Every structure is written in C-alpha cells, then in structure tokens.
Amino acid sequence: MSTLTQKKGFGATIWDFLTTVDHKKIAILYLLAGGFFFIVGGIEAVLIRMQLAVPNNDFVSAGTFNEIITMHGTTMIFLAAMPILLGFMNAVMPLQIGARDVAFPFVNALGFWLFFFGGVFLNLSWFLGGAPDAGWTSYASLAIHSKGHGVDFYVLGLQISGLGTLIGGINFLVTIINMRAPGMTYMRMPLFSWTTFVASALILFAFPPLTVGLTLMMFDRMFGSNFFVVANGGNTVIWEHLFWIFGHPEVYILILPAFGIFSEIFSTFSRKRLFGYSSMVFATVLIGFLGFMVWAHHMFTTGLGPVANAIFAVATMAIAVPTGIKIFNWLFTMWGGSVKFTTPMYWAFAFIPSFVMGGVTGVMLGTAPADYQYHDSYFVVAHFHYVIVGGVVFGIFAATHYWWPKMFGTMLNETLGKITFWLFFVGFHLTFFIQHFLGLWGMPRRVFTFLPGQGYETSNMISSIGALFMSLGVIVLLINVVMTSVKNVKVGNDPWEDGRTLEWTIPSPPPFYNFKQLPLVRGLDPLWLEKTAGKKGMTPAEPLGDIHMPNSSFIPFMISFGLFFAAFGVLYNGEKSWAVPVIIIGLLITFGSMLVRSVKDDHGFHIHKEELMDENDKGVKA
Amino acid sequence: MKRFAKWRLISLFAILALVLSGCGEPFLSTLQPAGEAAEIQYDLMKLSTYIMVGVILVVFIIFVIVFFRFRRKDDRIPKQVEGSHKLEIIWTVIPILLLLLLAVPTVSATFKLADVKEMDKEKSDALVIKVRSHLYWWDFEYPKQKIVTGQDLVVPTNEKVYFDLKSLDVKHSFWIPAVGGKLDTNTENVNKFWLVFDEEKANEAGNLFYGKCAELCGPSHALMDFKVKAMPRAEFDAWVKDMQAVKEPKKAKTDLAAQGQELFNQSCIGCHAVTPSNQMPDTARMAPNLTNFGERSRVAGILDHNKEELKNWLRDPEKYKPGNLMTDKYPKYDEQQLEALAEYLMGLKVQE
Numbered sequence: 001m002s003t004l005t006q007k008k009g010f011g012a013t014i015w016d017f018l019t020t021v022d023h024k025k026i027a028i029l030y031l032l033a034g035g036f037f038f039i040v041g042g043i044e045a046v047l048i049r050m051q052l053a054v055p056n057n058d059f060v061s062a063g064t065f066n067e068i069i070t071m072h073g074t075t076m077i078f079l080a081a082m083p084i085l086l087g088f089m090n091a092v093m094p095l096q097i098g099a100r101d102v103a104f105p106f107v108n109a110l111g112f113w114l115f116f117f118g119g120v121f122l123n124l125s126w127f128l129g130g131a132p133d134a135g136w137t138s139y140a141s142l143a144i145h146s147k148g149h150g151v152d153f154y155v156l157g158l159q160i161s162g163l164g165t166l167i168g169g170i171n172f173l174v175t176i177i178n179m180r181a182p183g184m185t186y187m188r189m190p191l192f193s194w195t196t197f198v199a200s201a202l203i204l205f206a207f208p209p210l211t212v213g214l215t216l217m218m219f220d221r222m223f224g225s226n227f228f229v230v231a232n233g234g235n236t237v238i239w240e241h242l243f244w245i246f247g248h249p250e251v252y253i254l255i256l257p258a259f260g261i262f263s264e265i266f267s268t269f270s271r272k273r274l275f276g277y278s279s280m281v282f283a284t285v286l287i288g289f290l291g292f293m294v295w296a297h298h299m300f301t302t303g304l305g306p307v308a309n310a311i312f313a314v315a316t317m318a319i320a321v322p323t324g325i326k327i328f329n330w331l332f333t334m335w336g337g338s339v340k341f342t343t344p345m346y347w348a349f350a351f352i353p354s355f356v357m358g359g360v361t362g363v364m365l366g367t368a369p370a371d372y373q374y375h376d377s378y379f380v381v382a383h384f385h386y387v388i389v390g391g392v393v394f395g396i397f398a399a400t401h402y403w404w405p406k407m408f409g410t411m412l413n414e415t416l417g418k419i420t421f422w423l424f425f426v427g428f429h430l431t432f433f434i435q436h437f438l439g440l441w442g443m444p445r446r447v448f449t450f451l452p453g454q455g456y457e458t459s460n461m462i463s464s465i466g467a468l469f470m471s472l473g474v475i476v477l478l479i480n481v482v483m484t485s486v487k488n489v490k491v492g493n494d495p496w497e498d499g500r501t502l503e504w505t506i507p508s509p510p511p512f513y514n515f516k517q518l519p520l521v522r523g524l525d526p527l528w529l530e531k532t533a534g535k536k537g538m539t540p541a542e543p544l545g546d547i548h549m550p551n552s553s554f555i556p557f558m559i560s561f562g563l564f565f566a567a568f569g570v571l572y573n574g575e576k577s578w579a580v581p582v583i584i585i586g587l588l589i590t591f592g593s594m595l596v597r598s599v600k601d602d603h604g605f606h607i608h609k610e611e612l613m614d615e616n617d618k619g620v621k622a
Numbered sequence: 623m624k625r626f627a628k629w630r631l632i633s634l635f636a637i638l639a640l641v642l643s644g645c646g647e648p649f650l651s652t653l654q655p656a657g658e659a660a661e662i663q664y665d666l667m668k669l670s671t672y673i674m675v676g677v678i679l680v681v682f683i684i685f686v687i688v689f690f691r692f693r694r695k696d697d698r699i700p701k702q703v704e705g706s707h708k709l710e711i712i713w714t715v716i717p718i719l720l721l722l723l724l725a726v727p728t729v730s731a732t733f734k735l736a737d738v739k740e741m742d743k744e745k746s747d748a749l750v751i752k753v754r755s756h757l758y759w760w761d762f763e764y765p766k767q768k769i770v771t772g773q774d775l776v777v778p779t780n781e782k783v784y785f786d787l788k789s790l791d792v793k794h795s796f797w798i799p800a801v802g803g804k805l806d807t808n809t810e811n812v813n814k815f816w817l818v819f820d821e822e823k824a825n826e827a828g829n830l831f832y833g834k835c836a837e838l839c840g841p842s843h844a845l846m847d848f849k850v851k852a853m854p855r856a857e858f859d860a861w862v863k864d865m866q867a868v869k870e871p872k873k874a875k876t877d878l879a880a881q882g883q884e885l886f887n888q889s890c891i892g893c894h895a896v897t898p899s900n901q902m903p904d905t906a907r908m909a910p911n912l913t914n915f916g917e918r919s920r921v922a923g924i925l926d927h928n929k930e931e932l933k934n935w936l937r938d939p940e941k942y943k944p945g946n947l948m949t950d951k952y953p954k955y956d957e958q959q960l961e962a963l964a965e966y967l968m969g970l971k972v973q974e
C-alpha cells in the first residue's frame with residue numbers, strides 16, 4: 001500500500017467511501033448524512049414556527065402540520081443528533097484510547113449503511129403519499145388509526161436504522177473493552193471515551209424494547225394482528241411503556257456523549273485536568289443506570305395510579321444529583337484555570353446556563369402532581385429543547401469546531417464560528433424561553449394553530465423570530481465549512497496547542513492506521529503528562545512493526561440495501577401484486593450478501609514496517 | 623417633579639400589566655389556580671421554582687466569577703487539581719436534601735389528588751361526571767342525574783366533582799388548565815380523578831373556563847376545545863332539573879324553525895340526540911348531544927355562538943375542523959335550508 005497520498009478521481013473517492021471500513025471515513029459519512037438530516041429537520045422546524053407565528057394561520061394544513069412535527073422530532077432524534085454523535089464517537093474515540101480502528105470495522109460500516117438507508121426510507125414517505133403523522137412517539141391508538149402509509153414508513157424506517165445504531169453501540173463497547181492502548185486503564189480514559197462507553201451500553205439495552213414495539217406495530221398495521229387494537233383485546237398503554245423504556249434512555253444516549261465533549265473542551269481550554277475525574281465517571285455511570293428507572297415519568301397522566309407516579313417522581317428527582325455533580329465539576333475545572341475563549345469554549349461555556357435551565361425544569365416536571373399541569377403543554381416543549389438543543393446540539397456544534405482540524409486537517413474560521421454562536425445562542429433562548437410560559441398559560445403542544453384571545457399571540461411571534469436567528473446561525477456555519485475547506489490551510493498534530501489526550505499526538509488528519517506505534521499511556525491526559533515532562537510526543541509501547549489492516553468491502557452497503565428494498569414490499573403487502581416478490585428479492589440480497597461475507601475468506605492486509613519508516617526512523621536505524 | 627411622578631405611575635402600571643399578563647388569562651392559565659387541585663399543583667410549582675431558582679443562582683454566581691477571574695491573560699500553567707472531597711460531598715449532599723424537601727410534598731400531593739374513594743361508594747351524593755372523548759368532541763354524562771350533554775361541561779362550584787374518563791376512538795387528554803392538571807382518556811380503561819371549581823375565581827374568569835385536549839389525536843387536535851360553565855350548586859340543580867324535564871324533542875316555535883326541525887329529523891337525528899336521556903350506552907352516542915345547543919358558548923367548540931357561524935359550520939365543517947367525522951354525513955343544504963336549521967338549533971334551549 002504505497003498509495004497513502006495518492007490523488008484520487010471523483011468516482012474513485014465515491015467508491016472509496018461506499019466501501020470504506022475505516023472508522024475515520026465512516027465518521028465523515030455519519031457527519032455528512034447526519035448533517036443533511038439536521039438541515040431537513042431544521043427546515044421542518046422553521047415551517048412549524050412559521051405556521052405558529054400568528055393565530056388561525058393557514059400556511060400549512062392541519063394534516064400536513066402533524067406530518068411536519070412528527071418528522072421534525074423523528075429526524076432530529078434518530079437521523080440527526082444520534083448519527084452526528086456516532087460520527088464523533090467514530091472519529092475520536094479510537095484515537096483517544098489509542099486504537100488503530102474499532103473492533104469490527106466491517107460491522108461499523110454496516111451500522112452506518114443501515115442507519116442511512118433507514119433514514120432515506122423514512123424520508124421517502126414525503127414523496128410516496130405522505131409522511132407519518134402520529135408524533136415521534138407514535139402512540140398506538142392514533143398510529144393504528146392513521147390512514148395512508150405514513151406510520152408504516154415510520155415503523156420500517158426506524159426498524160432498519162435502529163438496527164444500525166444497535167450494531168454501532170455493540171461495536172463501541174467491544175472496542176473500548178478490548179482495544180485500549182498499553183497503560184490506558186479504564187480510569188485513565190478520557191471522559192468522551194467514557195461517555196461513549198456508557199452511551200453504547202444504553203444503546204444495547206434501550207433499543208431492543210423499541211425493536212419489540214416497532215415489530216408489534218408492524219404486525220398490527222401490515223399483517224392484521226391486534227396487539228394494540230383495543231376492540232380486539234389489545235392494549236395501547238403497552239406501546240407507551242415499550243416506547244418510553246427505550247425513549248428515556250435515548251435522551252441519555254444523546255446527552256452523555258455531549259457531556260463527554262464538554263468535559264474535553266473545559267479541560268483543554270482551561271489548561272487544567274478535569275476536576276473530580278473519578279466522580280465524573282461515577283456520575284456518568286449512575287446517570288446511565290438511573291436512566292432506565294424513570295421512563296414512567298413520561299406517563300404520569302396515563303393513569304398508572306399514585307404508587308407508580310410517586311415512585312417514578314422520586315426516582316426522576318434522583319437523577320438531578322449526579323447531573324448536578326457534573327455541572328459543579330465543570331465549573332471547578334475552569335475555577336483557577338487559564339480559560340481561553342475559543343469557539344468550542346463559547347459553546348461549552350454557554351451550555352452551562354442553558355442546560356441548567358433544562359435541568360431544573362426537568363426536576364419541576366418530575367414532581368408528578370405539578371406535571372399534570374405541565375404534561376403535553378408547551379412547557380414540556382420548552383424543557384426538552386433546552387436539554388436537547390442547549391445540551392446536545394450545543395455539544396455537537398462545540399465538537400464540530402473542536403475536532404474539525406483533527407478530522408479534516410484544517411481549522412474552521414474562529415470569527416465566523418463566534419458569529420454562528422451568537423446568532424444561534426440568542427435565537428435559541430428567544431425561541432424556547434417564552435415557551436415555558438405558553439405552556440403554563442394553558443397552550444397544549446402539537447397544536448397546528450391557536451385561536452386568538454387566549455393571550456398566546458405575542459409570545460408565539462417572539463418564538464418564531466427566534467427560529468429565524470437559529471437558522472441564520474446554521475447558515476453561517478455552512479459558509480464557514482465551505483470557505484475553510486476551499487482555503488484548506490493545513491494544521492499540525494495539536495492545533496489548539498492545549499491538547500491533552502491521545503488524538504492530538506498524531507497528524508491531522510491521522511494516517512489510516514492512526515498510530516505508527518501504539519503509545520504508552522502513563523496516566524490521565526497522556527499528552528499533557530508528556531508535555532509537562534518536557535517531551536515532544538508519546539513514548540511508543542512497541543517497536544515499529546507490520547500493521548494488520550482490514551480490506552474495504554461493498555458488502556455492508558449491499559446488506560443494508562437489501563433490507564431497504566424489502567421494506568417497500570412489506571409496506572405495500574396485500575395492496576400491490578409486486579409486494580411479495582420485492583420482499584423475497586430484498587431479503588435474498590441481504591442474506592446472499594451475508595453468505596458471501598461468511599464464505600469468502602478476507603484476511604485483510606499488512607502495512608510493512610519499511611513503508612512506515614520516514615526519514616527520521618531510517619536515520620536512527622542506520 | 624410632577625411629570626416625573628406621572629411617569630413613575632405609568633411605568634408602575636406597565637410593570638403591573640406585565641406581571642398580570644405574566645400570569646396568563648384567568649379562564650385558562652395554570653398560574654391563576656381556580657380550585658383545590660390547581661392550587662395544590664400551583665403550590666408545588668412554586669416550591670420547586672423557588673428551590674430551582676436558588677440552584678440557578680449558585681451556579682450563575684460561580685459562572686460569572688469564572689468568566690471574569692479566570693480568563694487567560696498570560697502563558698502560565700495552572701495548578702492541576704484532582705478534585706476536592708469536601709466540595710464534592712457538599713454538592714452531593716445539599717442537592718439530596720433539597721430534593722427531599724421537594725419529594726415529601728410531591729408524594730403526599732400525588733396520593734391526595736388520586737383519592738377517588740368517594741365516587742366508588744355505594745351511597746354517596748358526590749357528583750360524578752362521565753367524560754367520553756371522541757375525535758374532536760366531548761361527551762359529558764351525569765349518570766346519577768341520568769342526563770347527557772356535550773361540549774359545554776356544566777358543574778357546581780365549591781365542591782369536589784369526580785370524573786370518570788375514557789376515550790371511544792383514539793387517546794385524548796382532558797385538561798382544564800385553570801382548574802387542575804390533565805388526565806388522559808385512555809382507550810382501554812377508565813381513569814378517575816376529582817376537581818374543585820372555586821366560585822370566586824370562576825366569577826373572575828367570567829364563569830367560563832376553557833378546556834383543552836392535550837394529547838395529539840389527529841389533524842384537529844388543536845381545535846378539540848371545550849368550555850366549562852361553573853355555577854353555584856342551586857343554579858346547577860336548577861339546570862339539571864330543566865334538562866331532566868326534556869323528555870321528548872322540543873317542538874319548534876316558528877315556521878322557519880319547524881322547517882329546520884324537519885330537516886334535522888331527516889338527516890341529523892341519527893347521530894345527534896336532542897333529548898338528554900342517558901339510556902343509550904356511551905358507544906351509541908355518535909355525536910354531541912344538542913338538547914341545550916341554543917345555550918352553548920361556542921359552535922363546534924371553537925366558533926362564536928351565532929347563526930352566521932353555525933351556518934358556516936354546516937356549510938363546510940371540514941374547513942373549520944379538518945378530519946372531523948361529520949363532513950359528508952348529511953346532504954348539501956341551500957341557504958334557505960341552512961337558515962331554517964340554524965333557526966331551529968339556536969332555539970334548542972332548556973332554560974327559558
């Protein structure tokens with residue numbers, strides 16, 4: 001493989017990405033696809049705010065509005081936030097723990113393509129008779145009642161993309177357990193790797209209930225079963241349980257990696273090690289654990305009775321404790337530090353008050369009797385946007401600016417980055433702060449319009465104006481990406497100059513094998529340790545030797561494509577004559593590809609020691 | 623000086639107006655509780671807000687200090703601190719104590735609000751109302767009084783009113799924000815709770831509270847409003863009596879109304895009853911009961927209550943409530959027929 005720096009044509013680049021099993025390229029794929037869906041979901045959000053800017057508006061019809069809110073929620077959670085975070089996990093986690101790739105590179109690619117085809121399938125609903133319209137929670141009675149194929153797209157699309165996420169989670173777990181560099185003990189792992197680990201464990205346990213729920217719903221809607229059909233003995237509350245047993249941990253699957261991102265940024269730009277590292281790790285694990293104990297707080301008004309409501313109320317409040325520990329640890333990481341306000345630091349710094357707002361309203365929502373008032377009102381809308389935008393999206397923006405040079409070898413423009421920040425930050429609070437009050441004044445959520453004379457006019461207008469600012473912020477970011485990519489000023493290993501963890505010890509972007517020699521880790525923040533000891537880089541843990549790498553493969557794409565193809569057959573089953581053949585062909589593609597993968601031996605290839613030597617090494621040797 | 627005083631007065635009023643508008647409308651806002659349930663919930667909301675504002679203040683103070691004191695000024699390397707057990711214990715224990723402070727009243731209120739023993743007793747004179755939700759309208763049955771009404775809930779003030787909630791198509795949620803939190807109307811089981819409608823607060827709110835559906839239920843979810851007429855017990859009893867007195871459909875009084883009644887009997891009465899009897903099971907009540915339609919506060923729960931709006935509604939219900947189940951269930955009427963129908967419907971009153 002002497003083609004390391006060879007220039008490729010456009011077609012070859014595309015083929016490279018279609019077949020890649022390199023975690024860094026898969027990360028870019030995740031960012032591209034997730035970024036695309038983020039913009040789609042953002043446009044849907046703007047449409048929502050346009051419709052609600054004035055009372056009795058008829059900018060979009062009632063039915064279309066329900067499709068838009070459903071797709072906004074589903075897209076943002078499943079197709080934007082989670083994939084983008086998976087992208088950063090892919091890009092950074094193996095570097096942080098000192099690994100040459102994830103444990104199963106082939107499966108990694110499979111995970112991405114499943115997510116991608118699931119997302120595409122879901123969004124094709126817009127062009128094939130209408131999108132799902134039962135809300136992102138898709139409560140069963142309404143979902144079963146919903147006409148057309150919208151909800152079918154939801155069920156099948158999420159099933160396929162969820163499978164990809166589950167595979168990704170398992171892969172990360174195995175990677176972190178098995179592939180840490182020599183000396184990288186669990187308690188020396190950077191916080192982002194820790195949160196990746198815990199979030200992956202949450203994925204492992206949270207996605208199966210969703211899979212079960214979606215499967216039951218698929219049978220009800222497409223094959224005539226009665227799990228949720230009350231007239232025939234079904235029960236729709238079971239869907240609520242299954243959905244939220246998944247749905248609540250899902251919130252932590254999103255926020256924990258964001259916590260990890262912020263932990264890295266606070267520490268880096270304060271030039272201080274993370275305050276209370278072990279309690280941070282403990283708090284992360286505890287949040288992950290408690291995350292499974294509180295799902296019924298989404299169902300306080302379902303009528304589970306006072307015993308269940310009281311238990312889940314207290315359990316919910318308990319989560320505030322580890323979250324509070326984290327907030328104070330971050331503040332005290334900066335305390336006494338030397339804080340440099342770069343763009344990533346802007347986002348991280350602004351995250352604290354924004355997220356604390358979302359956190360305290362979370363505790364308020366946890367007080368069950370008061371929740372009878374908040375539930376399904378705009379107060380809840382405000383709360384979860386404060387958590388998910390103020391926490392997760394801020395985290396994504398922070399990570400984008402922070403790790404961009406590592407992923408692409410060039411910095412994003414700091415001035416434009418700060419403009420993006422101010423536009424988005426102001427727009428965000430303008431949009432969502434006032435919504436707390438709208439909810440308290442009695443405005444239910446998911447309403448396609450509101451009547452005049454209820455005191456909602458001004459506040460809704462303010463909220464809509466805020467959405468405009470947020471959109472402008474995102475546009476500036478896109479301009480920033482294009483501009484800096486065109487200029488393409490190359491940067492070195494540690495462009496922020498305050499890097500502490502292993503990803504900053506290797507070139508930006510890293511070579512495809514990441515580490516020429518695996519580094520020897522001597523403590524937390526390994527690069528920082530070496531720097532303060534007066535060394536330039538890491539001490540290698542092994543002599544220079546051959547590196548074993550996996551071959552690229554088109555099979556993950558084909559396996560995923562087969563399921564995507566078969567899904568159309570399932571969707572139109574009993575309606576179109578071609579449905580059954582399509583199912584069969586699709587499954588043949590999938591299982592045929594899996595067969596090829598099983599039968600064909602693929603041992604990968606070796607990079608030979610001589611190819612890895614640069615002038616320096618040769619000089620030393622001679 | 624005088625001018626200054628005037629300005630002060632004006633700004634004082636402005637602030638007052640802001641504070642008042644900050645509490646929302648008295649007939650709709652959870653911040654202007656008009657009954658025991660809403661008050662319990664409002665007290666909890668306040669308690670949790672106070673605690674949380676305290677937390678926010680502490681975080682904010684540290685935040686501001688960090689911002690000003692620890693900006694990077696030179697190239698010094700700060701001391702690498704591992705942590706502090708003392709601090710960490712403080713910010714673990716204090717939140718736990720604060721949460722306990724919140725948890726105790728939360729649990730006690732949860733049980734208090736769920737206490738519906740009274741309505742299940744054999745011999746109880748508590749008022750029970752069965753709420754049945756349908757796609758975009760509400761059915762209210764008073765089982766002991768043996769009457770049914772729709773869209774406008776009528777309740778006595780200053781006593782516990784017990785509700786028995788269920789949905790007959792998809793899941794909805796029954797919410798009267800000013801009077802108390804919501805409870806879902808499930809499709810498979812009955813949910814029960816109680817509310818109190820405070821007389822004084824009801825007066826302030828014009829004796830008409832706004833009710834909402836709070837669970838996404840389809841295109842017209844936003845328009846599934848209902849209204850609550852709260853009145854003293856004596857007036858309520860009189861209303862019940864007047865309702866009970868209607869044993870068979872009232873005769874129209876004018877010729878026009880009589881024509882309307884004929885049209886109504888041809889195509890509407892299959893779904894809409896004009897007698898309040900609750901003899902039919904709830905599942906057989908296909909559309910809102912219209913016995914006292916002339917005394918309602920809104921047409922279809924959302925439009926002003928006058929003939930013009932009623933005719934608009936009858937002309938094209940789909941335009942006003944997309945996805946409703948009334949559209950196309952009856953023939954197209956010409957303007958004269960609409961006028962007759964409106965005349966008849968508006969004359970359906972029980973309290974002359």
